[in-house]
Amino acid sequence: MLSTCKPARLASRRDALRLMGAATAGCALPVVRVTPLAATPTDMRTAIEKVTGGATVGVGRVQLEIPPLVENGNTVPCTVTVESPMTPRDHVRAIHVVTEKNPQPNVISCRLGPRAGRATISTRCRLSDTQSVVAIAEMSDGSFWSGSVSVIITLGACLEDLI
Amino acid sequence: MARALINVPPKAKRGEVITIRSLISHPMETGFRYSTTGAQLPRDIITTFVATYNGEEILRADLFPAMSANPFITFTTVATESGTIELAWRGDNGFAASEQAQIIVE
Numbered sequence: 001m002l003s004t005c006k007p008a009r010l011a012s013r014r015d016a017l018r019l020m021g022a023a024t025a026g027c028a029l030p031v032v033r034v035t036p037l038a039a040t041p042t043d044m045r046t047a048i049e050k051v052t053g054g055a056t057v058g059v060g061r062v063q064l065e066i067p068p069l070v071e072n073g074n075t076v077p078c079t080v081t082v083e084s085p086m087t088p089r090d091h092v093r094a095i096h097v098v099t100e101k102n103p104q105p106n107v108i109s110c111r112l113g114p115r116a117g118r119a120t121i122s123t124r125c126r127l128s129d130t131q132s133v134v135a136i137a138e139m140s141d142g143s144f145w146s147g148s149v150s151v152i153i154t155l156g157a158c159l160e161d162l163i
Numbered sequence: 164m165a166r167a168l169i170n171v172p173p174k175a176k177r178g179e180v181i182t183i184r185s186l187i188s189h190p191m192e193t194g195f196r197y198s199t200t201g202a203q204l205p206r207d208i209i210t211t212f213v214a215t216y217n218g219e220e221i222l223r224a225d226l227f228p229a230m231s232a233n234p235f236i237t238f239t240t241v242a243t244e245s246g247t248i249e250l251a252w253r254g255d256n257g258f259a260a261s262e263q264a265q266i267i268v269e
Binding site for chain 1: 180181219227239240
């Protein structure tokens with residue numbers, strides 16, 4: 001979608017100032033592509049439904065570890081642990097991590113099996129804003145379980161200096 | 164070839180759960196940022212990560228722009244037999260990298 005640059009439509013005053021700065025720096029900037037800068041919780045719900053196929057998601061069995069207060073949203077350590085014996089009969093089939101306010105809700109989707117031994121995945125993600133993060137586990141019996149964490153971000157991702 | 168670091172214990176007991184850590188250098192450009200001229204920087208991310216143990220797939224992950232630059236992924240597997248653990252990354256613009264490690268199971 002192409003539209004003219006209207007600072008009022010941008011996410012924050014900082015973005016507006018940056019774009020104005022870029023414009024006054026001598027760059028003709030008549031047109032700016034405006035993409036949604038944050039997914040709404042509706043997007044998160046849609047992403048969860050896409051993963052689960054509309055099945056109900058129970059709360060529990062999934063532990064999501066993220067520090068409650070993060071200084072830099074560009075690298076946020078995050079660990080998902082699911083309570084499961086990880087036997088061929090009863091194991092975790094997939095782990096998904098989704099966020100509430102990132103431009104796109106998905107972070108990572110892992111498929112694993114009884115060969116994993118333990119249902120633990122650890123990685124580093126980007127968080128654009130103070131928000132809640134949800135981890136969803138798909139079990140071998142077809143049930144879905146979730147765990148969520150609220151994270152406070154001091155400096156969000158996507159706001160670093162332009163190159 | 165992107166620089167990849169993987170950490171696999173060289174020796175393990177049969178049936179032991181081992182932890183594998185992987186790190187690969189990649190900018191993971193999200194596609195949501197703008198350059199100083201106002202142009203949108205195109206997305207350039209790793210989209211798939213696959214781990215195989217002697218050719219058998221043990222983990223497959225889809226990565227999204229919300230992964231940090233230089234993706235770091237830690238996971239576990241059961242040491243079943245001596246052999247090779249291979250990790251492979253694929254991404255936008257034909258990006259492909261892989262790294263192997265040997266493990267001896269006693």
